[in-house]
Amino acid sequence: MNRLADWTRGEAAIVFQRCAGCGATQYFRRAFCASCGATDLQEHRASGEGTVYATSLVCRAATPETKAHVPYNIVLIDTDEGFRMMAHGDNDLAIGDRVSARFVQFAGRLVPCFAKASQPDKTERWR
Amino acid sequence: MSYITGVGLTPFGRHEGSSSLDLMSQAASLALADAGLQRREIDGILCGYSTVSPHIMLATVFAEHFGIQPSYAHAVQVGGATGLAMTMLAHMLTEAGVAQHVLVVAGENRLTGQSRDASIQALAQVGHPDYEVPLGPTIPAYYGLVASRYMHEYGLTQEDLAEFAVLMRRHALAHPGAQFHDPITVADVMASKPVALPLKLLDCCPVSDGGAAFIISREPTADVRVQIRGCAQAHTHQHVTAAPALDRLGAEIAIARAKAATGIAISDVRYAAVYDSFTITLAMLLEDLGLAKRGEVAARVRAGYFSCDGEMPLNTHGGLLSYGHCGVGGAMAHLVETHLQMTGRAGDRQVRDASLALLHGDGGALSSHVSMVLERTR
Numbered sequence: 225m226n227r228l229a230d231w232t233r234g235e236a237a238i239v240f241q242r243c244a245g246c247g248a249t250q251y252f253r254r255a256f257c258a259s260c261g262a263t264d265l266q267e268h269r270a271s272g273e274g275t276v277y278a279t280s281l282v283c284r285a286a287t288p289e290t291k292a293h294v295p296y297n298i299v300l301i302d303t304d305e306g307f308r309m310m311a312h313g314d315n316d317l318a319i320g321d322r323v324s325a326r327f328v329q330f331a332g333r334l335v336p337c338f339a340k341a342s343q344p345d346k347t348e349r350w351r
Numbered sequence: 352m353s354y355i356t357g358v359g360l361t362p363f364g365r366h367e368g369s370s371s372l373d374l375m376s377q378a379a380s381l382a383l384a385d386a387g388l389q390r391r392e393i394d395g396i397l398c399g400y401s402t403v404s405p406h407i408m409l410a411t412v413f414a415e416h417f418g419i420q421p422s423y424a425h426a427v428q429v430g431g432a433t434g435l436a437m438t439m440l441a442h443m444l445t446e447a448g449v450a451q452h453v454l455v456v457a458g459e460n461r462l463t464g465q466s467r468d469a470s471i472q473a474l475a476q477v478g479h480p481d482y483e484v485p486l487g488p489t490i491p492a493y494y495g496l497v498a499s500r501y502m503h504e505y506g507l508t509q510e511d512l513a514e515f516a517v518l519m520r521r522h523a524l525a526h527p528g529a530q531f532h533d534p535i536t537v538a539d540v541m542a543s544k545p546v547a548l549p550l551k552l553l554d555c556c557p558v559s560d561g562g563a564a565f566i567i568s569r570e571p572t573a574d575v576r577v578q579i580r581g582c583a584q585a586h587t588h589q590h591v592t593a594a595p596a597l598d599r600l601g602a603e604i605a606i607a608r609a610k611a612a613t614g615i616a617i618s619d620v621r622y623a624a625v626y627d628s629f630t631i632t633l634a635m636l637l638e639d640l641g642l643a644k645r646g647e648v649a650a651r652v653r654a655g656y657f658s659c660d661g662e663m664p665l666n667t668h669g670g671l672l673s674y675g676h677c678g679v680g681g682a683m684a685h686l687v688e689t690h691l692q693m694t695g696r697a698g699d700r701q702v703r704d705a706s707l708a709l710l711h712g713d714g715g716a717l718s719s720h721v722s723m724v725l726e727r728t729r
Contacts (some may be wrong), residue, residue, distance in 0.1 A: 251482065251592070252481075252590075252592075279496065280492045280496045280499060280547045281495075282489060282495075283544070283545040284546045286471035286472040287487075298492045298496065298547070300500075309482070309592060310488065310591070
């Protein structure tokens, strides 16, 4: 399987897998499809577009590296490709906001950080 | 059939100089005395884990330390659900005749044995090592995410959540072993330091030292009998990123299985012991379990429904939020208190009727669930 680098490996990208057998998408990388067990998976770069599912502004961190960043917003994003991911987000994000990803430095690593999309999607994609 | 024949609980808070094994031993001694059993009569040991003193074989470490050579022993790890998961296993082991008396024990010097930062860091590791932990979330953040979504979908407010912190504190005031004895108000909760919004400091359980133990037996050892009527589990995911929708979480699945296994209905329940690592955990689980209708929990807590003299007394020792949270032993305190209530030994906290109790534990980020029904028989 062709493995694409993503932010977990230092690359400014969000990558997901799609199963050629059942069509399921998954975000946590595995050598098999967690839905059907097939090993025929394709890796894709995600568009970085999505909708905010949940947010939590972290004001109390536990390590010197992360304490330097407080407050920082931990968000769950429902991506346009159909998987959910955890990321950082601008502090003004609200549930239901349409968002786009950029990449920022956090505690010595590159992490995805979502901001309100400049051109809001008119279609009500959510709920 | 199996019975909870003895319970033991240390005060929670600071136990300067006590190790995890010390706290486990204290709690185990109390439980043995309560059951009227000797060490040599214990033939099964189940224990939790200690983040302060991790060990790959904690059950035999404890057994040797305490002076027991059991015929069955190992540790169990399901996060906050561990205490009830061990009780469920002990129930099955005694029913199957594998053991006559199983000692279930946990204890940890989580407050004085390591820094608060180390505790927060250790617990955050329940997150995904590649896709979550590098982002710097904490356990409060995992639950803060869930809280934001639950509030969005069901209209719960931060003031609603604060009511649960106030209730747990009010209950703790009547228990000398509780970590906190200062009354708090909704305004105090609202004004407390932000931790992982919408959760603030008083929405979060503390880090504590403490220990808890009980003995599950095939036959009762006293006239007032607390029987394990039945129990069930559900495990839908590990990481909050992979959690199902709010209306498909494990608590609803576990309680449905427990109801099917026991034949009881929620209307039969007289006392509730529900995991309360955060105010949102408690509010959600009460609704998931059917102890309040969806969207009704805030009105019920304000009306005194869950108070000691209410229709459904809840965590009358103060719960994790105010009795304290020492890891696995934290949620075991809920069962100890339930046992005291069911056997009429809860003193000033005694409720009118605790003849049938529902207990529920949750581990991880609402990942692992155990529902259990206890019944007093004679």
